Amino acid sequence: MQAIIYHNPRCGTSRKTLEILEKAPAIAVRVIEYLNDTPTKAKLKELYKKAGITARDGLRSKEPLAKELGLNDPDISDDQILDAMIKNPILINRPIVETKNGVRLCRPQDLVKEII
Numbered sequence: 832m833q834a835i836i837y838h839n840p841r842c843g844t845s846r847k848t849l850e851i852l853e854k855a856p857a858i859a860v861r862v863i864e865y866l867n868d869t870p871t872k873a874k875l876k877e878l879y880k881k882a883g884i885t886a887r888d889g890l891r892s893k894e895p896l897a898k899e900l901g902l903n904d905p906d907i908s909d910d911q912i913l914d915a916m917i918k919n920p921i922l923i924n925r926p927i928v929e930t931k932n933g934v935r936l937c938r939p940q941d942l943v944k945e946i947i
Contacts, residue, residue: 836863852943
């Protein structure tokens with residue numbers, strides 16, 4: 832099985848999730864460092880839909896830039912949040928893992944076990 836992880840190597844949770852994937856038997860891991868290779872708006876929408884979460888759920892709401900841009904305002908739409916994420920990928924909460932069994936925002940990292 833293949834697992835795709837949208838990864839930030841500076842994030843401890845992301846590193847722990849990647850370690851779980853690498854130790855799992857029969858899993859080929861594809862790492863996408865989303866800060867350098869940002870998914871498209873359509874891809875983010877797809878990932879969030881498969882994960883059963885909204886763009887707001889996938890937002891790093893405590894990131895100072897999220898506050899600066901007013902993204903925590905309840906009147907801001909998911910499309911506006913997604914647009915901000917594409918322009919500023921640091922706003923994307925991570926890690927996101929996609930397998931044939933589903934998609935999870937792996938916070939905490941053990942959530943990845945649900946889809947491997």
